[in-house]
Amino acid sequence: MERNLREHFEQAVSDDPGFALGDLAQAAMVEGGQIRRNRRTRLAVPAVAAGVVAVIGAVAGLNLLPEPAEPQATIAAAMMPVSAPSCQEKPVETGATDAAVFLGHGTTDRQRTRLLATLEDDPRIAAVAFESREEAYQKFRIRWAKDPDFLAAVDVGSFPESIRLRLKTPEQYTAFRSEYVTADGVNSIVGRRCSADAPVGGTL
Amino acid sequence: MTETGIATPAGVLTGWSASRRRAKAARDEEFTAFVESAGTRLRRTAYLMCRDWHLAQDLTQHTFAKMYAVWGRIRTGTNLEAYSRRVLMNAVFDQNRRRSGSEIVLGELPDRPDGTPPATPELRVDLAEALARLTVEDRAVLVLRHAEDHSVESAAAILGLSTSAVKMRNARALSRLRALLGDDFTGP
Structure with a gap:
């Protein structure tokens, strides 16, 4: 019976149309790379805590907004990510525990992939999380849900992508920053000083 | 903010990328060899599960993609054939659950x-x-x-x-x- 069944199975696949296995490998590597990136995205970035009041002034003046939008100053400030409650209110130049690496709007997929990979391998970095435009936009919508004027003034394309990360020791932040701020695809880097329970990157 | 501030990577970054590129090339070569040796059988197994060569192709690609995503972890010390069957069967079961409303x-x-x-x-x-x-x-x-x-x-x-x-x-x-x-x- 076993043998007979085996023959049936062989017959069942006898019309195999065939496929170039090299192409299959290529396609799998592309899709697999995407799975890895998505996994990184899910790494951290907890939801905005209910009831947390946005501290607009804390980040005003950082000037991270995309060029063509030219929104009013108040909207520009409202679009800035907000320091997490367990971080100091204002960004710091030195001694940061966490950082947000904002990508330029013209950053290519290749630049983004390379940057993420390099950061993940950097021995000074403890944790990495990616925040897409969509995520940044959704957070903005949650934060300003009661203010339709703000919501109407921006769309998802106005928000930058960013990579949120935590350093192993704050002493390494200055060297880290100067090294990466000129990297391909990076627009700016904002450091924050947080306690260990803050979300990676130090912003909500 | 402007886009003009983007310059070439610092020296350290370049070093990192170069060694990463070499490691990736070696990993991709090893993975491709695995797909070439295991792909046909896996695709036929997928076909027996779904009776559709196109779907079998998709399921096989998806299985290999999931393995590629964790290749560094599984490439040694794992029974790759059994692992690939497990990933494939889970993909088939998922597919089946999604379609259960409109059963074939x-x-x-x-x-x-x-x-x-x-x-x-x-x-x-x-x-x-x-x-x-x-x-x-x-x-x-x-x-x-x-x-x-x-x-x-x-x-x-x-x-x-x-x-x-x-x-x-x-x-x-x-x-x-x-x-x-x-x-x-x-x-x-």
Whole structure:
């Protein structure tokens, strides 16, 4: 019976149309790379805590907004990510525990992939999380849900992508920053000083 | 803010990327060799599970993609063949769950819960069609045990079932298959 069944199975696949296995490998590597990136995205970035009041002034003046939008100053400030409650209110130049690496709007997929990979391998970095435009936009919508004027003034394309990360020791932040701020695809880097329970990157 | 502030990477970054590129090239080569050696069998197994070569192709690609995503972790010390079957079967089960609302309707052969063979030769079905009439779990057991020659223990590990559950499903699925295939299915 076993043998007979085996023959049936062989017959069942006898019309195999065939496929170039090299192409299959290529396609799998592309899709697999995407799975890895998505996994990184899910790494951290907890939801905005209910009831947390946005501290607009804390980040005003950082000037991270995309060029063509030219929104009013108040909207520009409202679009800035907000320091997490367990971080100091204002960004710091030195001694940061966490950082947000904002990508330029013209950053290519290749630049983004390379940057993420390099950061993940950097021995000074403890944790990495990616925040897409969509995520940044959704957070903005949650934060300003009661203010339709703000919501109407921006769309998802106005928000930058960013990579949120935590350093192993704050002493390494200055060297880290100067090294990466000129990297391909990076627009700016904002450091924050947080306690260990803050979300990676130090912003909500 | 402008885009003009983007310059070439600092020296350290360049070093990192170069060594990463070399490591990636070696990893990709190893992975490609694995796909080339294992791809055809995996795709045929997928076909036996879904009876559609295009879907089998997609399921196979997806299985390899998931393996590529964790290649560094599984490339040594893991039974890659068993691992690939497990990923594939999970993908098939997922697919099956998603489609369960619109279950595949197959031909005119009536279900015969009593297991009596079809009365006339016209109603006879081939193996792929007969397999499609089993539950997806029973199908998986038959394919792993009889098309791929996995042991009961190996099939149990792949499917996350006990060995007795595999034996029971196997016996039940075989008798159902016998009924569906009628005279074509000789043997004890």
